[in-house]
Amino acid sequence: MARLLNDPNDxxxxxxxxxxxxxxxxxxxxxxxxxxILTVTDFIDILRYFKSTGGNVGALAVxxxxxxxxxxxxxxxxxxxxxxxxESSCSLQSACFQLLRSGxxxxxxxxxEDMRVLACLTYTDILQHLVTHFREQRRLFDDSITDLxxxxxxxxxxxxxxxxxxxxxxxxxxxxxxSALPVVDADSRILGVxxxxxxxxxxxxxxxxxxxxxxDLTLQDVLSQARQDVTTPDALRxxxxxxxxxxxxxxxxxxxxxx
Numbered sequence: 001m002a003r004l005l006n007d008p009n010d011x012x013x014x015x016x017x018x019x020x021x022x023x024x025x026x027x028x029x030x031x032x033x034x035x036x037i038l039t040v041t042d043f044i045d046i047l048r049y050f051k052s053t054g055g056n057v058g059a060l061a062v063x064x065x066x067x068x069x070x071x072x073x074x075x076x077x078x079x080x081x082x083x084x085x086x087e088s089s090c091s092l093q094s095a096c097f098q099l100l101r102s103g104x105x106x107x108x109x110x111x112x113e114d115m116r117v118l119a120c121l122t123y124t125d126i127l128q129h130l131v132t133h134f135r136e137q138r139r140l141f142d143d144s145i146t147d148l149x150x151x152x153x154x155x156x157x158x159x160x161x162x163x164x165x166x167x168x169x170x171x172x173x174x175x176x177x178x179s180a181l182p183v184v185d186a187d188s189r190i191l192g193v194x195x196x197x198x199x200x201x202x203x204x205x206x207x208x209x210x211x212x213x214x215x216d217l218t219l220q221d222v223l224s225q226a227r228q229d230v231t232t233p234d235a236l237r238x239x240x241x242x243x244x245x246x247x248x249x250x251x252x253x254x255x256x257x258x259x
Contacts, residue, residue, distance in 0.1 A: 022039060022040050022105075022106065022120070022122070022197060023037055023038065023039040023040070023105075023106040023120050024037070024038050024120075025037050025038075025083060025085070025108045025110075025117050025120075026038055026065065026083070033083075033115075034083040034085060034108070034110070034115070034117075035082075035083055036069075036080070036081050036082060036083050037081045037083060037084075037104070037106060037108065038065060038069075038081075039081075039105075039106065040196075040197065040199055041196050041197070042069075042078050042081075043199075043202070044170065044196065044199070044202070045078045045174075046060070046068060046069075046078055047208070047211055047212050047215060048167065048170055048171075048215065049071075049078065050208075050212055051167065051212050051215055055071075057208045057209045057212050058208070058209070060208040061207075061208060081104065082102075083108070084098060084101075084102040084104060084107065084108075085107065085108040085109070085110045085117075086098055086107055086108070086109050086110070086121070087109075087110060087112050088109055088110065088111045088112070088118055092126070092129065095107055095109075095121055095126075096126060099121070099123065099126075105122060105123065106120045106121070106122055107120065107121040107122075108120050108121075109121055124252060124253065127249050127252050127253045128253040130249060130253075131246075131249055131250050131253040132253075141244060141245045141246035141249060142244050142245075142246055143244065143245060144241065144242050144243060144244055144245075145239070145241065145243060145244075145245060145248065146241040146242065148245060150245065151241075157182070158172065158176050158178060158181060159181060159182045159183070159184045159188070160172060160181045160182070160183055160184070160194070160219060161183070161184065161185070161186075161219075162183050162185065162191055162192075162218060162219050162220035162223070163218055163219075163220065164218065164219055165215065165216050165217065165218055165219070166194075166201060166214065166215050166216070166217050166218075166219065166222055167215045167216065169181055169194055169219055170196070170215075173196060179195060179196050179197070180193050180194065180195035180196065181193065181194050181195075183219050183220075183223065190236070190238075191223070192219075192223045192236050193236045194219055194222060194223065198222070200222060200225050201214040201215070201217060201222055201225070202214070204225060237251060237255070239251070
């Protein structure tokens with residue numbers, strides 16, 4: 001699904017929300033080419049920008065995507081994302097290298113004959129492929145995360161309390177370049193996890209103004225509204241230091257983690 005740069009910002013979010021997509025390529029009808037990519041995270045950052053500046057939230061309903069992003073980018077709130085796409089004929093290895101070089105979490109796959117976007121490839125898609133097709137070649141993945149030195153431990157772990165607001169959590173994630181935060185109580189016991197990909201507070205909003213007001217919700221309120229069944233990608237899941245990387249990959253692939 002691609003979006004036009006002159007589409008109203010709120011209609012673009014509604015389209016992404018309806019199709020459960022985390023990102024959509026941006027098409028410039030004047031230049032007749034893709035010029036960027038818009039993510040759900042960008043929408044959240046746009047709301048944070050309007051809240052912090054006291055801007056007119058009603059502009060989201062009438063201004064184009066280009067106008068909104070240009071305004072927000074001027075305040076360094078929303079990153080300027082160039083379009084990095086892959087042809088439908090490219091190999092998985094080539095696509096992995098493109099994802100790595102771009103530093104993005106999404107890689108649009110384009111059918112070059114008519115510039116249709118076939119899909120947005122994610123690291124989760126790659127993990128699913130590895131888990132499904134490389135079970136007999138998994139020796140590198142059989143070591144534990146402790147042996148491999150993977151993970152964040154001790155004082156390096158960034159957490160947040162349940163009484164902190166959604167705005168506080170989003171600012172903390174932006175500061176430390178994180179996609180999720182463990183929510184812990186006063187005794188450091190984990191209560192849940194909040195991820196930037198969790199857009200529950202947006203789906204519950206009636207309009208843009210309501211969405212901005214929801215940024216003042218506490219994480220306890222946000223987590224109580226979120227679905228927590230076994231198929232929810234953003235629900236809390238844990239592992240131990242002895243778990244193998246393969247086991248964690250399989251968990252990621254099974255529930256299609258967004259982060």
